[in-house]
Amino acid sequence: MALMQIAEPGQSPDPHKKTLVLGIDLGTTHSLIASVKNGTPVCLESADGEKLMPSIVHYTESAVEVGVQTEKTKGVDVLSIASIKRFIGRSAKEVQQLLEAFPVDYEWDFTDAAVPKVKTPQGLKTPVEISAEILKTLKKRAVQHFGVDEINSQNADSFKVVITVPAYFDDAQRQATQDAARLAGLSVLRLINEPTAASLAYGVEQDGTYLVYDFGGGTFDCSLIELNGDVYEVVATAGDTFLGGDDIDHALSEWFLATHLDGKKTKNLRSILKDAKERLSSQESVSVMDFTITRNDLTQVMEPILARTYKCIQRLLQDGRKSVKEVNQVLLVGGSTRSPQVFDGITAICQQQPRNDVNPDEVVALGALAQARKMTSKDVNHLLLDVCPLSLGLETMGGIVEKIIPRNTPIPVTKEQIFTTMKNNQSALKLHVVQGERESVEDCRSLAQFELRDIPPMAAGVARIKVRFDMDANGVLKVSAEELSTHHVASIDVKPSQGLSEEQLLEVLQAGQASAGEDINARLDKGARIELQRIIESCDHAFAEDASLLEDADQAAFAEQLKQAKALAEDAAATREDLKAMRESLNAVSEKLAALRMDKAIQDALKGTYI
Amino acid sequence: MNNPFILFQLKPAPDLRTQEGDILPLDVLKARYTKVQAACHPDSFAMASEAQQKAASEMSSRLNQAYKMLRDDLSRVKTWLALLGLEIENQTTKPDMDLFELQMDLEERLAAVAAGDESQKATLIQDIESIKAQALDWFVSLAQNTPDTIEDVDTCLNQYSKLALSSRLEQRLYSM
Amino acid sequence: MGIALTEAAATHVKQQLQQRQSGLGIRLGVKTTGCSGLAYVLEFVDQPDPQDTHFESFGIDVYVDPKSLAFLDGTQMDYVKQGLNEGFEFTNPNTKGECGCGESFTV
Numbered sequence: 102m103a104l105m106q107i108a109e110p111g112q113s114p115d116p117h118k119k120t121l122v123l124g125i126d127l128g129t130t131h132s133l134i135a136s137v138k139n140g141t142p143v144c145l146e147s148a149d150g151e152k153l154m155p156s157i158v159h160y161t162e163s164a165v166e167v168g169v170q171t172e173k174t175k176g177v178d179v180l181s182i183a184s185i186k187r188f189i190g191r192s193a194k195e196v197q198q199l200l201e202a203f204p205v206d207y208e209w210d211f212t213d214a215a216v217p218k219v220k221t222p223q224g225l226k227t228p229v230e231i232s233a234e235i236l237k238t239l240k241k242r243a244v245q246h247f248g249v250d251e252i253n254s255q256n257a258d259s260f261k262v263v264i265t266v267p268a269y270f271d272d273a274q275r276q277a278t279q280d281a282a283r284l285a286g287l288s289v290l291r292l293i294n295e296p297t298a299a300s301l302a303y304g305v306e307q308d309g310t311y312l313v314y315d316f317g318g319g320t321f322d323c324s325l326i327e328l329n330g331d332v333y334e335v336v337a338t339a340g341d342t343f344l345g346g347d348d349i350d351h352a353l354s355e356w357f358l359a360t361h362l363d364g365k366k367t368k369n370l371r372s373i374l375k376d377a378k379e380r381l382s383s384q385e386s387v388s389v390m391d392f393t394i395t396r397n398d399l400t401q402v403m404e405p406i407l408a409r410t411y412k413c414i415q416r417l418l419q420d421g422r423k424s425v426k427e428v429n430q431v432l433l434v435g436g437s438t439r440s441p442q443v444f445d446g447i448t449a450i451c452q453q454q455p456r457n458d459v460n461p462d463e464v465v466a467l468g469a470l471a472q473a474r475k476m477t478s479k480d481v482n483h484l485l486l487d488v489c490p491l492s493l494g495l496e497t498m499g500g501i502v503e504k505i506i507p508r509n510t511p512i513p514v515t516k517e518q519i520f521t522t523m524k525n526n527q528s529a530l531k532l533h534v535v536q537g538e539r540e541s542v543e544d545c546r547s548l549a550q551f552e553l554r555d556i557p558p559m560a561a562g563v564a565r566i567k568v569r570f571d572m573d574a575n576g577v578l579k580v581s582a583e584e585l586s587t588h589h590v591a592s593i594d595v596k597p598s599q600g601l602s603e604e605q606l607l608e609v610l611q612a613g614q615a616s617a618g619e620d621i622n623a624r625l626d627k628g629a630r631i632e633l634q635r636i637i638e639s640c641d642h643a644f645a646e647d648a649s650l651l652e653d654a655d656q657a658a659f660a661e662q663l664k665q666a667k668a669l670a671e672d673a674a675a676t677r678e679d680l681k682a683m684r685e686s687l688n689a690v691s692e693k694l695a696a697l698r699m700d701k702a703i704q705d706a707l708k709g710t711y712i
Numbered sequence: 713m714n715n716p717f718i719l720f721q722l723k724p725a726p727d728l729r730t731q732e733g734d735i736l737p738l739d740v741l742k743a744r745y746t747k748v749q750a751a752c753h754p755d756s757f758a759m760a761s762e763a764q765q766k767a768a769s770e771m772s773s774r775l776n777q778a779y780k781m782l783r784d785d786l787s788r789v790k791t792w793l794a795l796l797g798l799e800i801e802n803q804t805t806k807p808d809m810d811l812f813e814l815q816m817d818l819e820e821r822l823a824a825v826a827a828g829d830e831s832q833k834a835t836l837i838q839d840i841e842s843i844k845a846q847a848l849d850w851f852v853s854l855a856q857n858t859p860d861t862i863e864d865v866d867t868c869l870n871q872y873s874k875l876a877l878s879s880r881l882e883q884r885l886y887s888m
Numbered sequence: 889m890g891i892a893l894t895e896a897a898a899t900h901v902k903q904q905l906q907q908r909q910s911g912l913g914i915r916l917g918v919k920t921t922g923c924s925g926l927a928y929v930l931e932f933v934d935q936p937d938p939q940d941t942h943f944e945s946f947g948i949d950v951y952v953d954p955k956s957l958a959f960l961d962g963t964q965m966d967y968v969k970q971g972l973n974e975g976f977e978f979t980n981p982n983t984k985g986e987c988g989c990g991e992s993f994t995v
Contacts, residue, residue: 104968104975105930107904107914113929139974140904148972248973290758332746422886476758484750511780513754513773573769574754639761688763695767699752703771706751707721707744
């Protein structure tokens with residue numbers, strides 16, 4: 102029989118409906134997956150007993166393997182891709198720029214300027230697809246640990262995950278990460294920022310201000326977080342998505358080449374020096390290829406890189422309007438914080454010894470898990486209030502950016518701004534959405550361009566065009582524009598200029614399943630039915646609790662729709678389209694009640710208080 | 713427009729930084745904000761219907777906006793005035809030479825600090841803070857008379873301009 | 889007859905109760921569902937039902953409701969590891985068949 106776990110009272114899962122609640126740290130150099138096992142949150146081990154999985158994807162003509170070291174697959178024509186996270190959600194131009202500073206030994210295809218691809222023995226693969234392979238492997242690990250059966254593991258709904266991203270990841274990078282999860286068959290509850298996740302699992306209990314210094318393999322983030330009871334409120338965040346342990350390795354090999362090898366390239370130099378770097382954490386000096394490297398040499402190589410992180414800290418404190426003395430504790434996260442240089446540097450900059458008593462590799466995945474548990478269970482009560490890391494704006498006349506959502510604005514957030522036309526009878530307005538702190542459009546990152554067309558003829562300056570920015574709790578942006586006199590609307594998910602389109606994504610998804618010999622149709626049918634059932638359940642619950650908030654006529658309409666939906670969910674002949682349409686109409690009918698329930702939630706929360 | 717004071721069940725007031733007995737209204741605001749966020753945040757509705765998730769996200773974003781409006785001195789005063797029927801956006805201010813000179817003087821000093829003259833920074837901050845405090849005090853004493861409407865619109869706009877100027881400069885000083 | 893735990897199972901139950909910091913023991917039961925009729929229920933107990941039958945095995949309190957007991961009498965609960973997976977396994981003399989995945993059974 103299948104092995105069982107002890108459930109909370111009344112919460113035993115039905116057969117084939119086991120849901121795994123997971124936290125994933127999708128890192129540049131290493132990835133981890135965490136779940137509750139035997140009642141304890143842990144990072145899951147591989148069959149070899151390793152929790153850290155190298156984020157390296159190996160492609161051969163017939164197979165994809167993740168995490169294993171290259172040595173093991175010797176003898177076969179294999180392409181190994183490391184640190185793909187550096188390239189996810191980036192345009193061809195950006196990848197090309199990155200490659201100059203961070204060369205790789207595989208080839209790219211830049212035919213599609215929006216979606217650069219890697220040439221692999223299995224054809225062209227996008228960074229999203231390559232990242233999905235890492236996620237699939239982590240998912241497999243969870244399946245092995247919990248004995249999830251075949252039927253269950255094909256259903257993305259059985260895997261409720263929170264995935265962490267660098268706080269400084271922009272919109273395109275976040276969307277790409279969500280796409281990768283979809284390809285891997287995971288249902289994403291939320292993307293949360295790595296330093297925020299770390300604070301959830303660090304075991305801080307005392308109210309106060311915490312500075313999280315998260316220095317990983319490829320990215321650097323720092324966040325200022327205020328803890329007040331169960332509430333983790335991010336005050337400000339800063340960082341650099343091109344700064345990590347990788348850069349130290351790179352700098353170290355450049356230095357070694359120049360000072361000891363007269364510029365003569367040597368095979369595997371970087372990994373040899375990476376090893377030397379790690380040994381220098383505990384030793385004063387190490388010998389490399391008949392030369393001696395001292396800890397002091399390394400300190401000097403690291404100096405300019407660490408200086409960049411200290412600059413981020415300064416800006417962080419400034420944005421958060423805090424002085425270093427007001428920080429109660431500094432929390433170290435990420436493998437690169439193991440080096441004594443970081444510890445000493447932070448001690449000097451922050452005027453206190455940072456905490457490093459928690460495993461810096463595991464804490465992010467465990468924090469993601471804590472958030473996943475909060476979102477799936479009523480028993481976990483913390484509240485996470487995060488911010489948008491980078492300013493978002495629109496291009497205006499002369500290539501100047503008008504900021505709509507300034508950085509460090511708490512999310513979710515909605516902002517509206519009215520614009521007008523510049524010329525008489527102007528019939529279209531082009532909107533260019535950008536992200537970044539600089540004033541000139543050229544210096545910011547272009548997220549999307551779209552046009553509001555069919556504006557009725559009007560004199561210049563008369564049309565009133567309302568542009569609305571919606572950023573959800575994942576830090577993902579949606580922009581819409583409406584001409585107010587005609588209510589003509591144009592809207593987009595900010596996606597097209599980088600990353601995969603919805604169609605491309607579906608294509609990849611279907612291709613993958615076809616090769617696995619799955620019946621996509623059957624799977625989609627089943628998915629549609631489960632979706633409808635889930636919504637019925639939730640509406641049933643809402644209606645039972647709060648039907649009285651609705652007026653009689655609305656109550657009757659709601660009850661009727663619910664009845665019809667239940668009938669359809671039981672109807673074996675219902676098609677996927679039927680189920681989907683019913684889901685949409687049930688959702689539409691329930692909107693009013695949903696909003697009223699939120700008003701009630703607020704009133705209940707503040708009952709009896711007024712000053 | 714929604715009244716953000718009502719959303720947090722607070723009595724409309726231009727200032728939340730002054731202690732009332734043993735209560736600091738700003739602390740009350742913060743406590744209520746987190747309390748209602750806990751009740752409405754989309755994280756608490758991840759397993760609910762799409763409509764409920766959307767409603768939660770909308771409410772949560774409304775709360776964020778309202779909280780921001782009340783926490784910031786300038787936008788709070790602006791909101792308070794709007795509740796008394798004075799919409800700042802729809803007003804035209806008379807040119808005021810004193811205010812203009814004050815602005816020129818402060819801008820000049822700010823430029824000097826920006827150019828690296830750190831020695832002036834402390835006094836500049838002090839001056840800006842004191843202009844801000846005076847303007848805010850003016851609104852506080854106005855509020856004590858519990859007016860239904862604003863009668864002396866010109867003085868009110870003048871004080872608001874001072875508050876706006878000092879807030880803007882303060883912002884720039886901090887982001888230097 | 890009744891319900892018995894192996895020593896390994898008892899140790900793990902005890903650990904998990906300690907981690908949970910509350911709970912009197914565990915509930916064993918069956919519910920009708922699944923591809924082949926019945927499925928096991930294994931839960932913590934915070935408040936036993938007056939109708940429950942109570943067993944004790946290696947110091948662990950086990951509660952079973954009267955309806956389920958008919959299908960479970962004589963069951964032994966063990967703790968086993970299968971590769972990376974680990975958990976509780978029941979040996980139930982009343983079962984006649986299991987569904988392919990082992991998540992439900994018939995009697």
